[in-house]
Amino acid sequence: MSIQDAREATMLGRRTDGTPVRRPLSPHLQVYDMMQMSSAISITHRATGIIWTGGAAVMVWWLVAAASGPEAFDRVQWFLGSFLGIIMLMGLTAAAWFHTLSGLRHLVWDAGHGYDIPTMYKSGHAVLIGTAVLTALTWLALLLSW
């Protein structure tokens, strides 16, 4: 086994019979079928985490504008109420609920439960259906209070 860089060196180990083994790195983005329940939800969890960080930046904009005064605040409210703003907020709501539900699934795994394939598929479907339902409910509440 040849070592290509410093990171590679930390991946070299030996099996109990002494033969060398290269431990797996983070999932390769091209060689696997990424549309399986396992990998698709895993990569979407990361993607929605990144998207939600953008959403957190919007929250900062909203808070800072409120503290700056009515003019700055009206600008944010105008943008968030515009067509583009509403599409963005709908995407953010879906990303937030997905990341929340998928995160709960991760916490259950961390506690040592739900690792078998049938349960993994069931909880995966639950995350997808739950995201759709909770996103719809959030926007229903929003429209009713508008």
Add this chain to the structure above:
Amino acid sequence: MANPAGEAARPTILRTPLGRVRGSGSAKSGTHHWWMQRVTSIALLPLTIWFIVALATSAGMTHAEAVAWIGHPFNAVLLLALIGLTFHHAAAGLQVVLEDYAKPEWVKITSVLAVKAVCTLLALAAALAVIRLAV
């Protein structure tokens, strides 16, 4: 257990010889990053649901209403907690993504530092805004 060649199994030792002689162990922080990611996620569950529900049920707030809502002590305290935990969790999560996929090494280190800087500044700006409206 011996392999067919008769070689004894040798575990990979990553500690330096000097470290072994001095008896210095790990820094006892091996799982700290992972653990904090879980702790903040548990704290963020109720906080985020509270924030989403609060905003969803008060769409189209006027400036005066927003100032009153943010400045209320109960909301201000929860908002400060939400801000701190959100950006701690976000920075930790983005760091792991970058550590996995950003290459070469200098890009990885620079981008992780940049993420930490931006997250810290965003959190401070948001906290300042809340405190200005609350006190």
